Amino acid sequence: MRAVDRISFRIDSGEVVGYIGPNGAGKSTTVKMLTGILTPSAGHIRVAGLNPVRQRVALARRIGVVFGQRTGLWWDLPLTDSFELLRHLHRIPSARYRENLELFTELLDLGAFLHIPVRQLSLGQRMRGDLTAALLHDPRIVYLDEPTIGLDVVSKAAVRSFLAEINRERGTTVLLTTHDLDDIERLCGRVMVIAGGRLVYDGSVDGLRGRVNAERTLVVDLAAPAPRLDLPAEPPGARVIRVDGPRQWVAFPATASAAPLITAITARHEVVDISLREPDIDEVVRRLYLGGLRSSAAAASSVGDPSGTDDPSETGGRSATSAK
Amino acid sequence: MRVYVEVALRGFRRHATYRSAAVAGAFTNTMFGFIRAYVLIALWQARPQLGGYDVVDAVTFAFLTQTLIAPVAVFGAPLELGERVRTGDVAMDLQRPADFQGWWLAADLGRALFALGFRGVVPLAAGALAFRLDLPTEPHVWLAFAVSTLLAVVVSFALRYLVALSAFWLLDDRGVHAIAGIAAMFFSGLLLPLVAFPGWLGAFARALPWAAIIQVPADVFLGEHTGAGLAGALGFQAAWAVILLALGRLVTAAAAGKVVVHGG
Ligand SMILES: Nc1ncnc2c1ncn2[C@@H]1O[C@H](COP(=O)(O)OP(=O)(O)OP(=O)(O)O)[C@@H](O)[C@H]1O
Ligand SMILES: [Mg+2]
Numbered sequence: 001m002r003a004v005d006r007i008s009f010r011i012d013s014g015e016v017v018g019y020i021g022p023n024g025a026g027k028s029t030t031v032k033m034l035t036g037i038l039t040p041s042a043g044h045i046r047v048a049g050l051n052p053v054r055q056r057v058a059l060a061r062r063i064g065v066v067f068g069q070r071t072g073l074w075w076d077l078p079l080t081d082s083f084e085l086l087r088h089l090h091r092i093p094s095a096r097y098r099e100n101l102e103l104f105t106e107l108l109d110l111g112a113f114l115h116i117p118v119r120q121l122s123l124g125q126r127m128r129g130d131l132t133a134a135l136l137h138d139p140r141i142v143y144l145d146e147p148t149i150g151l152d153v154v155s156k157a158a159v160r161s162f163l164a165e166i167n168r169e170r171g172t173t174v175l176l177t178t179h180d181l182d183d184i185e186r187l188c189g190r191v192m193v194i195a196g197g198r199l200v201y202d203g204s205v206d207g208l209r210g211r212v213n214a215e216r217t218l219v220v221d222l223a224a225p226a227p228r229l230d231l232p233a234e235p236p237g238a239r240v241i242r243v244d245g246p247r248q249w250v251a252f253p254a255t256a257s258a259a260p261l262i263t264a265i266t267a268r269h270e271v272v273d274i275s276l277r278e279p280d281i282d283e284v285v286r287r288l289y290l291g292g293l294r295s296s297a298a299a300a301s302s303v304g305d306p307s308g309t310d311d312p313s314e315t316g317g318r319s320a321t322s323a324k
Numbered sequence: 325m326r327v328y329v330e331v332a333l334r335g336f337r338r339h340a341t342y343r344s345a346a347v348a349g350a351f352t353n354t355m356f357g358f359i360r361a362y363v364l365i366a367l368w369q370a371r372p373q374l375g376g377y378d379v380v381d382a383v384t385f386a387f388l389t390q391t392l393i394a395p396v397a398v399f400g401a402p403l404e405l406g407e408r409v410r411t412g413d414v415a416m417d418l419q420r421p422a423d424f425q426g427w428w429l430a431a432d433l434g435r436a437l438f439a440l441g442f443r444g445v446v447p448l449a450a451g452a453l454a455f456r457l458d459l460p461t462e463p464h465v466w467l468a469f470a471v472s473t474l475l476a477v478v479v480s481f482a483l484r485y486l487v488a489l490s491a492f493w494l495l496d497d498r499g500v501h502a503i504a505g506i507a508a509m510f511f512s513g514l515l516l517p518l519v520a521f522p523g524w525l526g527a528f529a530r531a532l533p534w535a536a537i538i539q540v541p542a543d544v545f546l547g548e549h550t551g552a553g554l555a556g557a558l559g560f561q562a563a564w565a566v567i568l569l570a571l572g573r574l575v576t577a578a579a580a581g582k583v584v585v586h587g588g
Contacts, residue, residue, distance in 0.1 A: 035419045036419070037418040056418070057421045060419050060420060061421045063419075065416075065419050067416065070413050070415060071413075071416070077334060077337060077338055077341070081337070085327070085334060088327040089327050089420065089421065089422060090421065
């Protein structure tokens with residue numbers, strides 16, 4: 001079977017790219033190919049100028065990887081033992097090592113459990129340990145495969161601001177796989193969606209909303225309960241979807257402007273308050289997944305914005321991916 | 325190079341965290357030392373000078389090999405690598421900028437050192453208190469024994485490494501591990517010293533890599549090898565170490581090149 005099929009993309013230095021898709025879509029498979037531990041059956045991959053499979057060891061010095069469900073830490077030993085070993089493994093200069101460890105300890109709040117054996121850590125604590133381990137050697141690129149899986153809101157927030165900071169301060173390129181769309185909205189300028197092994201979207205998070213037939217919603221508070229609002233012809237598709245006393249909900253295409261709608265409603269009715277709700281990204285993604293699965297079953301109507309296909313050395317055929 | 329020393333250190337320390345397991349292991353190894361000593365005493369009283377050992381040699385063999393069991397781990401716990409292949413955790417190991425086999429060897433040497441120092445000395449010490457043992461008196465024999473034990477651990481590692489790698493193809497190395505354990509039990513000399521194996525079976529068993537794990541270090545300890553014979557014995561171990569490690573490297577390359585990594 002084909003776990004991934006004709007995937008092609010290019011990631012520029014310093015980007016934070018979200019990589020999402022339903023279970024079994026091929027996200028982890030892509031990450032494994034990008035690190036060189038899986039060999040694609042066809043296609044072409046370059047990461048940081050290297051061939052991941054043939055130059056796996058050289059590449060490993062330049063990248064960091066977190067597989068959320070796995071750990072690279074020494075289970076029976078305190079966290080610091082694993083970190084110290086990484087210092088030797090990556091030959092990190094002592095001063096740099098201390099500086100990084102201090103910073104990460106602060107940002108990820110590791111202080112309380114640095115000296116506790118990993119097997120006694122909670123999932124969230126261990127994950128923060130693994131994140132640190134992936135970044136201690138100042139990699140240019142990090143692949144994070146579900147780094148927020150199973151974390152509470154506080155830990156998630158800590159991980160997100162940590163990643164944002166690392167990206168901002170060091171220009172680290174981040175490829176982030178997740179099922180938590182908040183991660184994507186808060187961190188990623190760009191998102192790639194994979195479904196059924198095919199890339200079905202590649203572009204901005206906002207563009208994602210426009211991509212499917214998403215709708216925005218106006219919540220209109222009237223002075224008094226009234227029958228259904230009398231809506232203008234513009235934009236087409238606008239309709240009242242719910243009435244609850246003086247409050248009514250008006251849905252309209254996400255791509256259309258809200259201005260004419262608001263003008264018309266306020267002209268015709270006595271309005272106390274109006275608020276605008278963006279389409280729920282969960283809903284957007286759900287539609288995209290379903291559409292993606294259908295189209296990849298039907299065949300080649302895939303790929304959103306093929307950014308980077310201008311550079312032939314960075315793209316490829318079946319299961320080809322690239323990151324730079 | 326430094327990183328492998330650090331790995332070995334951690335291999336030592338992580339086993340040191342399981343003290344009660346070490347104590348239980350030392351106790352069991354000692355108990356079996358006594359049982360085996362009495363079996364061998366009975367055998368050597370019936371067949372004195374069997375295989376060139378006298379009864380004191382045989383008793384010493386029993387306790388010494390109980391001492392070696394834990395460090396060379398012939399049928400002890402398999403390399404954790406097999407389990408990591410099975411679960412896919414090996415993905416984390418494969419993306420380390422270090423030699424894959426060297427990493428696992430270093431960790432295993434650390435483990436063996438702990439096993440020898442904190443668990444292995446007990447059966448030999450207990451045996452020496454209860455029986456008259458044939459302990460080496462000359463320092464160079466102790467030195468040769470140390471080298472031989474190190475080589476035994478390396479050969480044992482190289483075998484267990486191959487067993488663990490089989491999980492890349494078989495999905496699970498436990499079956500292979502069980503078979504390898506039985507082979508090791510028989511051909512290492514642990515069940516019965518290989519010197520007591522008759523004719524061609526003895527010659528065959530003494531040429532196999534398992535002989536390098538138990539029989540050879542024991543004979544070095546008993547002073548059975550001297551001069552060129554000693555060099556030959558250590559050379560025999562070193563040759564198996566090199567062959568099996570090289571084979572391990574070939575298999576590693578084959579595994580890394582085409583085998584799937586389990587788990588999402
Ligand atoms: N070792 C393997 N052998 C065979 N098929 C595999 C293997 N690993 C994954 N697959 C298949 O490849 C496809 C992609 O799997 P992958 O792990 O990349 O999904 P994913 O996008 O990471 O999903 P999830 O969100 O569940 O982590 C799935 O159909 C899966 O069944
Ligand atoms: Mg996955």
